[in-house]
Amino acid sequence: MSDEKLTPRNVDFSEWYNQIVLRAELADYAPVRGCMVVRPYGWALWENIQQALDKRFKETGHVNAAFPLFIPMSFLEKEKEHVEGFSPELAVVTIGGGEKLEEPLVVRPTSETIIGAMYSKWIQSYRDLPVLINQWGNVVRWELRTRLFLRTLEFYWQEGHTAHATEQEAREETMRMLNVYADFAINEAAVPVIPGVKSATEKFAGASMSTTIEAMMQDTRALQSGTSHFLGQNFAKAFNIQFLDENNTLQFCWTTSWGLSTRFIGAIIMTHGDDQGLILPPRLAPIQAVIVPIFKSDLESAPVMEAVTRVQAELKAAGIRLKVDDRTEVTPGFKFNDWEMRGVPLRIEIGPKDVEKSSVALARRDRPGREGKSFVPQAGLAATVADMLTDIQKSLLERATAFRDSHIFDPKDYAELTEVVQNGWALSYWCESTECEAKVKEDTKATTRCIPLDQEEGHGKCIVCGKDAKHKVYFAKAY
């Protein structure tokens, strides 16, 4: 599996990415065009992502539920922008139980419409509000060009759908969930995303306003990593989601939706990986540390394995997600490469000399070779390992942040903008006109990624047309 070298990132980033996904056994191509199989190691990573997010959703008052996979075609047609956005991407069931269906059923590309239909039934009074529901599940979008995790016909995600009595509450919810995503990305995945507002061109089909967290990959392209939408009363009006307010007046609800998908696994790979393979942030890694026993003879084996068993018990008791690689058919060197490919944050080597000295060798995945190696006493190892995992988590975030910041530019004019977006992001004033946005895209393939929330009040001249502009926007090539 892992005895061949990866194609280096600077030779072919895209090929490097595909090789990691396959060779770290995160996912595989399914026998259906554009679909993927998420393998156990990849799914364990997704389960950890799910847990970290689900905890945050529940802490902010949300509950989970499940809505149908199939949506009547007529539902999608009720919201004009929504159907225009999604109709080219639909998978359609036309036969059920051997018979042609009277009304074709769409395999959900997203669930605003069917959930809207249910909310119109469940919500009667202001006392029923807010409704704060999330769903974990699969959706299907018929994409033509697909990449494992980044863009597949079927993908896994969560989609939150909330209904509120007032516009302000719905706007607050939109921003609350954007912040939940940013907090998750930065503090769990060590992916230093930038939260901001999408342009009208880039927003979700049917939304009044979309927000996003944007991450910079190591090829400097942007990856939209999670989105939170303020839907205004668009879906409430299309699906008749109404309530009697405290004055007994019938009102339309204000709704939001927000989602984060298995695409995020792509963000983790392309933020942290190196030419040896995947590097996983310790807080999300399915295996945080791997123990590799080292011995050459049966004589050496017994004391080494005795130490391994002891260390294993101690680390497990401390809650560290651990694997002992006791394969006999491969060499320690093969194992080192194998676990480096899979991105396990920390390797613990135990050989006869370590047993003698009551020590172990630690190798940090984020610092290759000697630099990342240390020899520490077996006494107090659980604490040493926990501290080092915390440090690796921190270092990964610092490194990714430094990379990102060194590839964000403030071009002085349009000519410079067209240059810097070839190998970075431009943060520039923009007049918010679709024309200027389109010109940049045509000239450079860069799109507006987001108007970052974190910017000083101010104004300047649009980098494209020179007109007055209130906000800076990120221009970047994107996945």
Next chain:
Amino acid sequence: MSDEKLTPRNVDFSEWYNQIVLRAELADYAPVRGCMVVRPYGWALWENIQQALDKRFKETGHVNAAFPLFIPMSFLEKEKEHVEGFSPELAVVTIGGGEKLEEPLVVRPTSETIIGAMYSKWIQSYRDLPVLINQWGNVVRWELRTRLFLRTLEFYWQEGHTAHATEQEAREETMRMLNVYADFAINEAAVPVIPGVKSATEKFAGASMSTTIEAMMQDTRALQSGTSHFLGQNFAKAFNIQFLDENNTLQFCWTTSWGLSTRFIGAIIMTHGDDQGLILPPRLAPIQAVIVPIFKSDLESAPVMEAVTRVQAELKAAGIRLKVDDRTEVTPGFKFNDWEMRGVPLRIEIGPKDVEKSSVALARRDRPGREGKSFVPQAGLAATVADMLTDIQKSLLERATAFRDSHIFDPKDYAELTEVVQNGWALSYWCESTECEAKVKEDTKATTRCIPLDQEEGHGKCIVCGKDAKHKVYFAKAY
């Protein structure tokens, strides 16, 4: 919601069931024929079921993964019995991205075929075995007559798929997972299922042998509540799942599959519920105890709410899943009915007199009225509540077991068999011929449910034809 009386079980069991599902807000009808929406309270119950099972799967060495929703039609056709069994029930995608597909895609009714195709790619050597993968997800079967949870077009389940080097290992795995299901049903859900082997007629399409856990509902019908299948080499041969054994000889794998679905929620409802509503086993209940504050004036409110807050903190700290019903727009009596409908195992009432006496009133959901009521000191309440929840769990199992055992009969002849299956199960010797099985079904609508594992070695005369028979089987009407 809950101020109307349920239709009693003895008036119309089926109507009673439907009303509980809707009024306890477990699920609702979706706007797509035969599909359901699992509402937050129902989904929280399912999440607890998932956790209890997933823990057991991982303890027995299994890992989770995700395989595609779509299966090429040609895959299903590779296993003859399998396609015959499932083809009347398929939902078929014929259009993708606006174009007619060259090969129609089936929405998975179960995943043996697509997983088989992947296993043939992943498994090369005996060192790769066993493969022990489970998947949590949704499947679709185009049923004509549907019931919420019991039989819906789309349902949620887990499906385990394992591949082994030897027949014996695969048979052991089949029984291991059957036992996991039985253990879960009995010890988590208090549903006293009977594990056994399915007849050839009742087995899974494509299996060599199917096993099942069968539960008796309060109308004495049987509900198949989970199944585990030994697939022999049927799918290995259809999908070419081969490995090189230790002697370097190419062999076909032996495979198993096993599943338990949201149907199990139906089993819980119909095993434990009463004419006041749902009764949930404490180990799975999303809310184990509800606190209802009782006061008539603002003057009374302050000390009561102070006690409520204190008790709430103490119980939460003890890990009890708790809800405080502090609604002001409804009466305590309305709340009692409401939480009884939702099957919360324990109600804690706190009023001014309780505050005076430093006590609370407890009302057990499993014993209606005075019998289930007790007054206990606030001191040590967490332990009192935990003990009572344990006792409720135990009592529910005992009651369901007593009900089941009092409705299992040992008819002396065929005439008596046809009578007893009208209101119970018959446990009788059967010659294992399809003819005798079919005759019982024609005469009584009862089918063979399972040959129970737990029976003495022996032999007797088939209750239908009088020929020699080695095993007893359960005959019963079923869902």
